[in-house]
Amino acid sequence: MSRTLADYPHPSIAVDVALLTVTEDGRLAVLLHEREEQYETGRWSLPGTFVQVDETLRVAALRALRKKVGVTGQEPQQLRVFDAVDRDDRGRVMSVAHVDLVPSDRLEGTTGTLRRVDSATRRPVLPDGQNGLAFDHDEIVETAVKWARDAYRERPDPRRLIGEEFTLLELQRVHEAVLGRPWQKDTFRRHMVQYLDETGGLSRGAVGKPARLFRRTSPRGEHSRPI
Amino acid sequence: MSRTLADYPHPSIAVDVALLTVTEDGRLAVLLHEREEQYETGRWSLPGTFVQVDETLRVAALRALRKKVGVTGQEPQQLRVFDAVDRDDRGRVMSVAHVDLVPSDRLEGTTGTLRRVDSATRRPVLPDGQNGLAFDHDEIVETAVKWARDAYRERPDPRRLIGEEFTLLELQRVHEAVLGRPWQKDTFRRHMVQYLDETGGLSRGAVGKPARLFRRTSPRGEHSRPI
DNA sequence: ACAATAGTGTCTATCAGACAATATCCT
DNA sequence: AGGATATTGTCTGATAGACACTATTGT
Numbered sequence: 001m002s003r004t005l006a007d008y009p010h011p012s013i014a015v016d017v018a019l020l021t022v023t024e025d026g027r028l029a030v031l032l033h034e035r036e037e038q039y040e041t042g043r044w045s046l047p048g049t050f051v052q053v054d055e056t057l058r059v060a061a062l063r064a065l066r067k068k069v070g071v072t073g074q075e076p077q078q079l080r081v082f083d084a085v086d087r088d089d090r091g092r093v094m095s096v097a098h099v100d101l102v103p104s105d106r107l108e109g110t111t112g113t114l115r116r117v118d119s120a121t122r123r124p125v126l127p128d129g130q131n132g133l134a135f136d137h138d139e140i141v142e143t144a145v146k147w148a149r150d151a152y153r154e155r156p157d158p159r160r161l162i163g164e165e166f167t168l169l170e171l172q173r174v175h176e177a178v179l180g181r182p183w184q185k186d187t188f189r190r191h192m193v194q195y196l197d198e199t200g201g202l203s204r205g206a207v208g209k210p211a212r213l214f215r216r217t218s219p220r221g222e223h224s225r226p227i
Numbered sequence: 228m229s230r231t232l233a234d235y236p237h238p239s240i241a242v243d244v245a246l247l248t249v250t251e252d253g254r255l256a257v258l259l260h261e262r263e264e265q266y267e268t269g270r271w272s273l274p275g276t277f278v279q280v281d282e283t284l285r286v287a288a289l290r291a292l293r294k295k296v297g298v299t300g301q302e303p304q305q306l307r308v309f310d311a312v313d314r315d316d317r318g319r320v321m322s323v324a325h326v327d328l329v330p331s332d333r334l335e336g337t338t339g340t341l342r343r344v345d346s347a348t349r350r351p352v353l354p355d356g357q358n359g360l361a362f363d364h365d366e367i368v369e370t371a372v373k374w375a376r377d378a379y380r381e382r383p384d385p386r387r388l389i390g391e392e393f394t395l396l397e398l399q400r401v402h403e404a405v406l407g408r409p410w411q412k413d414t415f416r417r418h419m420v421q422y423l424d425e426t427g428g429l430s431r432g433a434v435g436k437p438a439r440l441f442r443r444t445s446p447r448g449e450h451s452r453p454i
Numbered sequence: 455a456c457a458a459t460a461g462t463g464t465c466t467a468t469c470a471g472a473c474a475a476t477a478t479c480c481t
Numbered sequence: 482a483g484g485a486t487a488t489t490g491t492c493t494g495a496t497a498g499a500c501a502c503t504a505t506t507g508t
Contacts, residue, residue, distance in 0.1 A: 207479075
């Protein structure tokens with residue numbers, strides 16, 4: 001009887017998820033999870049978990065979000081594997097870093113505080129890995145922010161941070177939050193209109209000239225699945 | 228005595244490497260490895276190996292190249308993790324796909340055939356995953372080619388496919404092979420000169436006006452490490 | 455002289471970015 | 482009317498791509 005693959009010692013594999021969102025005041029924030037006290041440096045970390053033998057990375061990442069910070073139903077994307085031999089003092093653990101970007105109302109209950117989990121918090125992202133997280137999680141957050149900026153550079157709203165219908169100013173606010181810098185309204189408009197359809201409706205109730213409403217262009221049944 | 232991490236069943240982790248090169252006739256080719264006969268579909272595959280408990284992905288990838296196809300000393304780059312639960316019928320194996328791009332003389336002996344390993348061959352890359360490889364290796368090759376094209380889009384020769392000194396035409400041939408399409412010489416020149424230093428020398432022996440020789444710009448001690 | 459290759463001047467089309475004029479609403 | 486916001490005309494500068502002319506060699 002020959003030994004099977006799994007009988008040989010091999011690295012454990014984990015996932016860590018940088019769950020980003022846009023706050024009410026228009027900044028990128030990352031969802032953090034408070035670690036046990038036995039670890040000295042970096043009490044805050046990204047939600048993560050070990051990958052079980054029969055699940056995909058996506059499923060493990062969703063499980064980490066659900067168990068550690070009480071969030072469900074996202075679409076985490078792979079960033080890269082962090083594989084330094086000494087990155088985790090519990091043993092030989094490689095981590096597949098993931099990123100997701102969701103509307104902030106998915107992270108909050110009706111009172112404005114986080115739903116089920118006390119040891120979770122939302123914190124604005126600081127530049128250049130100054131977030132002071134455990135392990136190599138500062139680096140993961142940096143990579144995650146780059147990913148989000150790339151995703152929004154050429155498309156109106158790939159992660160559906162706003163609703164079906166929106167004005168160009170509402171869309172611009174989202175882009176400015178993700179990119180971390182302001183847009184000029186006319187430049188932004190000319191960039192985006194090519195990817196948008198007019199609904200025919202107009203915004204109401206606000207002062208000033210009402211804005212046209214737009215929706216995302218649907219090339220081939222966009223309703224089927226999010227990006 | 229509590230069980231350690233490694234006592235729990237967890238996926239095995241492998242690396243697969245798409246080693247690309249530019250052939251003498253100016254095309255991209257990938258180095259393949261012939262698999263054992265017991266597998267029915269896709270006898271050719273990318274060189275790969277399981278990651279041992281105390282090594283990094285980079286070390287494992289280099290080991291795969293050395294053992295499976297007899298090539299040493301490259302700098303494999305991570306692409307992404309392939310994690311479908313049923314992707315390998317030997318068990319639960321995730322694979323971290325890698326890419327590398329090296330000069331063709333590193334793959335050949337003096338006779339023009341592959342050095343130490345008989346079960347290895349170099350084959351031109353076909354577009355759109357038509358390479359007929361085992362597992363999900365067609366997809367890996369596709370991703371690898373995209374990576375190579377991105378790497379050469381904005382830099383003269385990030386993987387050092389040609390020597391220290393070269394003419395613009397020699398550099399152009401390399402770019403045309405990687406990108407798979409021709410450049411106009413004047414457009415190419417204006418793209419590239421900003422990243423090059425003139426050596427002062429001229430090409431010799433060929434018919435026509437001698438070309439100036441260039442070398443890669445060295446911003447801060449480029450000699451220390453490749454890319 | 456002629457063939458062959460290198461290098462450059464210049465034209466066109468496109469695009470990003472910005473300013474500012476005009477349009478249309480609310481109070 | 483006056484304030485506020487939306488929309489668009491237009492100008493400028495940068496850039497890619499292409500054509501075609503000039504430059505310099507080997508034969």
